[in-house]
Amino acid sequence: MQKVIVPEKIDNLTDHFLAKQGYDVITVKNPDEENILRLAPDAAAVVMYISPIPNTMYAKMPNLKVLARNGVGFDNIDVDYAAQSGVWVTNTPGSNAISVAEFAVTDLLLLAKRSVEFSQRMLKWNDWGARQLMSHEIFGATVGIIGFGHIGQQVAKMLSGFGVKVLYYNRSKRDSEYGTQVDLDTLLKESDYVTVHIAATPQTEGLLGAREFKLMKNTASLVNTARGTIIDEPALVDALKSGEIASAALDVFDQEPLPADSPLLKLDNAFLTPHVASNTESATLNSARGAVKMADQVLKGQKPDWAVNQPDTDKLR
Template sequence: MQKVIIPEVADRQTDHYLTKRGYEVLKVDNPDEATILATAPDVAGIMMFVAPFPNHLYDKLPQLKVLARYGVGYDSIDVDYAATKGVWVTNTPGANATSVAENAVTDIMLLAKRSFEISTLMRQGQQRAAKQIFGHELAGSTVGIIGYGHIGQAVAKMLSGLGVKTLIYNRTKRPTEFGEYVDLETLLQQSDFVTLHIAATKQTEHLLGEREFSMMKPSASLINLARGSVVDEQALIKALNARQIASAALDVFDEEPLPADSPFYQMDNVFLTPHTGSSTVEAGQNMAMGAAKMIDEVLSGQKPEWAVNEPQV
């Protein structure tokens, strides 16, 4: 019986799918390096959250055949190196698109209405000060979407009924009725809200930095539900402190969990969430079941539908 390590929550979300398929399922809280080695060095398949999977770990797991990401991004795994070790890496494209897109639109609304600032002041007993803050209508504004995969497309569709102009920056120009493709500079210069939904790769690392923030309107806001590495975090902190841009809603960071001494905690123009953009019941079920099916496909001798690499041995 082949052994599989999966997060305990995923076992519940899939109604014990892999157990029913005949695998020995070993449930853990979070499959990181120490947990994996302590649980089953002879594991054949692992369902991964976002914990890094270091390259030296493959030689300690001789039976490993598949790493199935619970989610879309796979920047915590060196997929090319995994292929040299004969290990498939898979993800679950589109499984969390609706949830992340809804959160992005929610964040845009929160920043437009300045709801976080108003609520914070009210909780502090400063209702008079709270009443002096005025937000803006979203209608008539321009939203720039960087990255037009499943999530970016869902954001554009949701925004289409809100009276906004939508600009899109993406390497591949997929057909769309919900926005206009422009270059990155045009998007940054014209957008009132810039929302990030681009994959974390070497090419997109620090895609937005000091130069890019200088192009944005002083009244503009940034929303990041992609990955922390897409943004130069220190440049963003500088831009927010100097009010070079107005505000930000951030769900992802260079270091997660976000350290307690991060300057972001002290900023009244930043709305923070702890990488929970896809934390809905529906997205969780979709991601868990998708990842479980990828494990089953590999371990039953099939080519996985959602592979992001091609093992060489």
């Protein structure tokens, strides 16, 4: 009987799906390196969250066939090294697309309407003088979407009813009735709001830095619900402090949890949330079901539907 390591929450959400398929299921709160090697170094599959999987683990897990990521991002795994080691890596694309897209659009509206600032002024100081401040309509504004996969496309679709002009940047050609594909510099120069939905890869690390913020309007706002590494955080802090851009809403950070001494926490024009854009019941259930399905497919000798690498067939375990 093949062993599978599964987070307790996912096992419960999926009604013990993998156990019902005949696997020896070992549940843990969080499958990280320590728990995996302590409980089941002979496991054939690991259904995992975001704890990193170091390349040294493959030699310690001779039976491992698949790392099934519960979620979309897989920057916590060296997928090429996993492939060289004969291990599949899978994710659950689209499982959280609506949830994250809704969150991004909400952030965009919060920045436009200055809702958090108004609320804080009233709650902290009962400051009705804030009524003299002006917010913005997004009708007629230009919204730039960086990354036009499942989430980016949902953002564009949701914004179609707001009367905005949508520009989007994607590394490959992608047609859409909801916007116009442009190069990154054009998007940054023309957008009033920029929302980030591109995958975190070595190629996209630091994609938005000092040069890019200089291209943006000083009235523009930035939303990031993708990954913190895509943005040069110190450069963003400088841009927000200097007024190079107007504001930002960030759900992801270069280091998580965000350090208590992070300069972002001291900025009045930065709205911060603790990586919760996909934290909805629907997205959580979709992702859990997808992850256990991928593990099951691999262990039954099938090619997984949502593979993010292609293991060397001579080394498949």
